[in-house]
Amino acid sequence: MSILLDDSTRVIVQGITGNIGRTQTRWMLDYGTKIVGGVTPGKGGTQVEGLPVFDSVGEAVRETGATASVFFVPAPFVLDAFYETVDAGVSFIVIVPEHVPVHDVMKMRAYIKDKDVFTLGPTTPGILVPGKGKMGIMPASLFFPGRAGIISRSGTLSYEFAGILSEKNIGQSTVVGMGADPVVLTNLKDILKKFEADDETDGVIVVGEVGGEQEEKAAEFIRDHMTKPVASYIAGRFSPKGKRMGHAGAIVRGSAGTYEGKCEALKNVGIEVLNSPIDVLEWAEKHNIT
Amino acid sequence: MSILLDDSTRVIVQGITGNIGRTQTRWMLDYGTKIVGGVTPGKGGTQVEGLPVFDSVGEAVRETGATASVFFVPAPFVLDAFYETVDAGVSFIVIVPEHVPVHDVMKMRAYIKDKDVFTLGPTTPGILVPGKGKMGIMPASLFFPGRAGIISRSGTLSYEFAGILSEKNIGQSTVVGMGADPVVLTNLKDILKKFEADDETDGVIVVGEVGGEQEEKAAEFIRDHMTKPVASYIAGRFSPKGKRMGHAGAIVRGSAGTYEGKCEALKNVGIEVLNSPIDVLEWAEKHNIT
Amino acid sequence: MRLHEYEAARVFESVGIKVPKHKVVQTPEEALEAAEEIGYPLVLKAQVLVGGRGLAGGVKIASDPEELKTLSGKMTGSEIKGVPVDKIMVTEKANISDELYVAVTVDGYSGRPVVIASTEGGVNIEETARKTPEKIVSVHVDPQFGFYPFQARRLLRRLGLSERLLLSCADVLVRLYKVFSQLEGIIVEINPLAVLENGDLCAVDAVLEVDNSALKRIEYPLPNFLERIDNPLERRGRRIGVTYVDLDGDIGLISSGAGLGMASMDIIGQKLRPANFLETGGGITEELLYKCMELIMRKEKLRGLFINIYGGINPIHEGAKGVVRYIKEHGVTIPIVAKALGNHQEETWETLESGGVHVITDVATEKAVARLVELVEANE
């Protein structure tokens, strides 16, 4: 089993009638994803790539039996579409768009607090299960089926790590972009939990970056709950420091967020911190991940 | 058993340090009500009528074991105080102030939608259980213990009906002001439900008035669920019609709200509609209510 | 507080709802000037806060300057349903292909905002509500959550709206809800919401009433509420902090509490005719009742006065002093009957009697009114 998505998952595309929505829908279909329809308010009744377009998510769900949705909705409309999608009972939502206002993301997270829905993004390339399907924008050619799980904050770095492994015929079970924004809908540790439970994954690569507390909090989780080997890479070692103003960030996060802080937190719980992306090959070999 | 309040209910007074709060606290104590403390933010640590004043409802509840609260809080602060009181776990709240903004009342009602709390008001004289206690401003001299229940939208009319009965030694089990605002926290039918279940009440007088749909909706409830005799008086037969603008009210309520509409709805389900307040005596005699 | 149509138009514009090109004028000269910018044909609308304004002659169409001059001349200074016309809104006559109805109001019984829409906008909307209710759709809103476009679209699809109109109408509904929420509306209504020939939506006529209890905190700049009240006595009542409604009878009434006031009127109305409705609310002081007396006595030819007050939250013994002070200072001679019960009742009775007021100690208002009828008749 892959996590979250497989070749039987019925997927709708929101914002399917836009340029990006159309193109990506074609590529998702080409990859074998079971796309069953699309939604664009005001465009109900039309077709894209032979798929029916609906005015509302509720109608799409009723007509197609979809349980998952991927968003190519313009950022200012994501909050509204998200509420609609959650209300329609969709249980897995991937928010590809970048520049979704952070106050909207906070509201979205509050909205699903006690609801049974799994979400990725915003600013995520989505999820790809090699050979089975993908929701989002990951370029298929870089992926290859196998037993390494990848979770990445950065979209393009997830391609990089998968590509490096694929070149050496080390495949991936599922590759997940968790979203690159300061606030994402699902935190790293909750995705790790899925991989820990997945019997097709032998080890997980966490592609992190400076800023935020995701890696630090995940380290605690890994220490307490993970049995599978975990490697991590933190991008931004030589990044220039931003001009920080105000003290609230430091008060909330303490020393979390720095390259050094993250590496220390990860190493402290026995996670291998990769010096450079290419080092992932050595780690995979060491742990017999294929 | 009276409804909602008896002589063991532990009551706090919010806004106890204001002029009205102080005076009414004394009178509630004089009547035997078990007032155990008060709340005024910023005045914690002081005393009123020998009672401790707390800065927060949470502290008051912890220190006094109060389960009920009566508000003499200025209207603009009622919403905030209400949230605080509900969060503190108080299960019976009486909102005396008038002029609470209707958008606040709507938020208050939404807040308690799925919570186990009973509320009266805003713009209510409160509740009085003859001989046992009172929360609010009802003038004690007009009430007398007995077996008639009274629910009134108007404060002063509740005194009038109780007084008319008391003069003839017909007592009341509990007198409830439900609040005179267009939106109240608890609708008429939900108070009727309490009286129907109360074994010390033999019949109920509903003192209504023109406007809104309370009486019409209550009529349906009485038809389906009440076994005790109910009398009703509707004030405002000769009231001048307001200058109505817009159609939304008519669309929402249809013909509800008029004197004639209300009387018809009540009579249709067998409720005795009193022509004038004093006619309540005849009704009470007829039903042997003492 | 009800806003004039032109004031509502300004509010709607500020949230991005399109309204017809318009000017507010007070004279035919100004109307002609406005017309140069707006063009003919145009619509003249009397800015009076009454329902059924159109049928009462408050809305006219002018096709040329001649007609405009005549019509605006007639309209300025006239009265619509008894309300003098001070301002006229001159608006372009839009090319309308369809008329929708949209509104947000407070549903008192459920205690929630309700958003209403219909494809059958126009003056007959209430008839539609009765005869073909399926042509009107509505949805309740969680006031803490708010109202989002997806909810608007869900509502409007029930009317069969689709494509561009679905989106543009949903957009208007969301903005309308924003007005409702930010201005603490009791009702905000656009009727008709015109679908123009080019497909745009335009709020051709609008109703906007805000919650009087929220006036002090609404951040949008609102007109002065007192100036809004046409009747000078009602304005005076609002100024001193009581609810006063002017009536055409000759028996004055002071009550504490609206329900008691209404019941008093109902009982008085069986034999006599009330001159007013005055309800003090919970703020009685000596000064307030003095001012209430002053206000009521401004009515000419009063035959009697009934005071019906309870000492619950109100210090009626203080109020009584104000009543008596007024009586003594002004030598009031008409019969006054008072029923004043509750806290401090004995003290109150004593004070009132010292001013020659007939105090009734029974509870039933019927008995007090009966006494008043006797006294009024005996006095004439």
Next chain:
Amino acid sequence: MRLHEYEAARVFESVGIKVPKHKVVQTPEEALEAAEEIGYPLVLKAQVLVGGRGLAGGVKIASDPEELKTLSGKMTGSEIKGVPVDKIMVTEKANISDELYVAVTVDGYSGRPVVIASTEGGVNIEETARKTPEKIVSVHVDPQFGFYPFQARRLLRRLGLSERLLLSCADVLVRLYKVFSQLEGIIVEINPLAVLENGDLCAVDAVLEVDNSALKRIEYPLPNFLERIDNPLERRGRRIGVTYVDLDGDIGLISSGAGLGMASMDIIGQKLRPANFLETGGGITEELLYKCMELIMRKEKLRGLFINIYGGINPIHEGAKGVVRYIKEHGVTIPIVAKALGNHQEETWETLESGGVHVITDVATEKAVARLVELVEANE
């Protein structure tokens, strides 16, 4: 976007938070004029968006006109941490009896707003956070519900506040949250929130940063974001829609994606020094990459350029055309290495090679950078 202190002061005033009497000036003459209204002693504060401004000489006290003239003369035209001082805020020197700290910010991990308060306001607040964290309290907020006075009082009681200060500080917190919410803040902070000798609270210094993704919909009138960016190349980057950070090395970088960009810098940084960080986001077109080339080539003395892009959402084959067009039009001679993988990769490679770009088809960025190092060294 960060607001200047004087802009934040205006925002705070608009929601009813008291700020010191102040004027914004650009010359010593204006400063002297402002002082006549404000009085001495007063504080001069350079309006530069840098942290630690005070320690870097950006805050001075003047006790008389002489001193004011000297200090303001020195300050105008100077630089604080490399940022030129264009405007000075001249403020009254408040009589402070205590300094509080209050802030609202986004807690990224929990995804909720967090309200923070401390009785130990002032420049040492971070030290307080480390050494005596119990002197700082915070609470998370449900963004749909909002933040009410009772929650503020609950928080502040944990600091031992009571009586008047409890109420006034709770009031400020609620207003601060309103700023956070209405202006879509990332951080809003008042430090110190001064308790004046008369007991009033006054926002003596303030930080306000709003969400760039929300700039278009924030209703409060905000300054132009582009003008806010001091570095001309960074401003240009923002104008064309990419993230550009100017660095002091000599290897240009274009990446699609911030993570890939950071990793590229980390790898480059082991042998060479990046001249910039440029991240295109998901909006690559031929035109955009042409403009990116233009932007990067403005840096003098570049020794090489690395392009690291993926074709996921981006049409990299289109982007490649822009790169090549720029190279051809401007005769670029420095070595350029490109790694371009994903959708349309073959087409992209072909285009890039036609412009003399060294295309690396391996996935690992390390290999591409190794090639770049070789080429750069061979070129010199």
